């Protein structure tokens with residue numbers, strides 16, 4: 007660990023905060039512009055800050071065409087590795103560009119123009135990446151919906167985004183079953199008030215879908231005789247590249263807007279300066295294109311950097327075993343990998359001594375990055391001990407699009423000492439402050455609400471899709487001049503950030519962000535349920551799993567068999583309404599829920615009891631005996 011590198015990085019971050027215009031103005035040179043920006047940071051309409059105004063560019067051009075023009079045409083851009091489909095494929099930059107330009111032509115011929123939305127509901131297949139980049143090419147706004155979401159969640163997103171076209175696959179392939187996607191899309195469109203004009207369906211051999219009137223077959227429309235490639239459409243720097251829905255505390259998802267230029271600049275900068283990956287190198291990000299990590303670090307950042315990215319359709323274990331990541335690292339010559347702590351916990355459970363690691367040559371690997379949930383010290387220690395490379399935590403959110411805090415990887419490894427449990431230091435552009443309830447900064451080591459002083463750096467959300475008001479009320483209204491992250495934690499004397507968990511009721515199940523509100527809505531729709539609460543409790547594998555408590559309607563009496571039947575129905579209901587990914591397994595029928603006098607359910611207190619922690623009971627509790635009666639239920643799992 008060189009002290010020069012540490013000083014340089016601290017200087018970089020200090021400069022990015024002291025003079026963001028100079029800092030990001032210089033970083034803007036990392037991408038190609040059609041028209042350079044006239045202003046680096048536009049602060050004329052706070053709290054709505056805009057980056058690189060006046061500039062015009064195309065993100066697809068920067069991710070593909072530029073590399074073809076500059077000598078990377080024959081370099082592999084994308085490796086598809088699917089143990090579940092038994093399939094592998096490699097696409098050079100030239101081949102990927104050809105497919106993307108053709109699919110952009112398909113969308114154009116279907117009437118999609120700049121600013122139109124296109125929903126993409128696909129598993130981890132190359133066509134998902136092709137569809138995303140094709141949208142970017144013609145200035146359409148993509149909105150990718152994770153395949154593990156059920157029709158109701160998909161419907162909510164279709165209704166909000168109002169897409170002209172939906173792109174979907176006939177099915178996904180999970181280790182234990184083939185998941186029919188097309189019927190779920192049909193049901194979602196049925197439920198949604200907005201109806202897309204067309205659906206382009208990729209027929210997969212594992213299960214083909216029946217096509218209806220509005221449906222088109224991907225292979226047919228992509229035939230070179232059927233479509234002419236589309237040219238790049240220049241867009242404004244602030245033009246939305248995509249909308250990605252994320253869970254808030256209520257059932258209605260938030261449409262995180264991502265601008266074009268700020269995102270391209272920040273991601274390109276991060277790939278080399280934070281993750282230490284150079285053009286031409288191979289990178290593995292084991293996430294899903296339905297999540298922000300997939301958007302940023304499977305698709306956009308590695309391609310913007312001219313690297314080779316791997317699209318992995320499989321699981322860290324069981325496809326076929328806990329050595330699949332190590333196999334890919336060896337086979338594809340991966341220099342840095344990125345996944346969620348849950349994935350490492352799953353691997354550790356199956357291969358506690360890390361024996362499968364020894365079966366592969368991991369010599370090219372320089373680091374493993376982990377994010378998506380808190381990296382517990384045990385998991386960090388296991389991975390560090392068995393991999394022999396720096397294991398680097400990084401903290402960020404769907405909203406920010408790229409790391410808020412990380413230990414940057416330099417040529418000599420991690421730049422700073424790793425302190426287990428901390429994602430290390432704030433990144434360039436992020437002014438991290440921990441505030442107390444009154445909005446005052448707390449001393450080092452004291453827990454509070456982790457906030458970011460405005461303006462946020464490029465690449466972060468400029469607003470919510472068609473909902474400026476919700477953007478302000480959700481993130482900016484608690485403490486004036488700050489973005490409220492929703493995560494709580496502290497900063498130590500060395501400036502290291504520690505993120506301890508959500509301060510609101512958002513769940514994080516195996517790195518998947520889910521809303522308690524949408525699970526509760528699903529449960530509350532059952533005819534026997536009067537009211538309910540969902541809490542996230544600690545889980546050794548998934549970090550957190552949901553647990554539901556339901557109160558029955560007056561007059562409903564159930565014996566043991568009746569309760570079991572109801573519990574099974576409620577689990578099934580959440581699966582059908584939210585999706586299998588919610589992983590609700592435990593439902594308890596209780597007499598009442600603990601509340602404050604103003605009617606707020608005490609989810610945090612219940613969560614503390616369920617996790618065996620000391621429960622903080624607010625003085626405003628309405629009836630203490632309700633909580634006492636629940637204590638045994640919650641403590642005994």
Ligand SMILES: CCC(=O)SCCNC(=O)CCNC(=O)[C@H](O)C(C)(C)COP(=O)(O)OP(=O)(O)OC[C@H]1O[C@@H](n2cnc3c(N)ncnc32)[C@H](O)[C@@H]1OP(=O)(O)O
Pocket residue numbers: 129152153154155178180181182185292293294297299300321322323344345346348349352376377378516517518547585586587588589
């Ligand atoms: C890097 C930071 C991030 O991006 S975090 C977001 C992504 N997170 C990860 O990639 C974490 C890695 N985690 C995993 O691979 C799994 O959660 C592990 C730990 C292996 C556990 O596997 P499993 O028990 O099957 O849980 P799961 O969460 O994968 O799935 C739960 C149920 O949902 C289903 N599901 C999941 N994905 C999809 C999908 N794309 N399309 C359709 N269904 C999906 C799974 O099949 C599973 O269903 P079931 O309950 O087994 O019937």
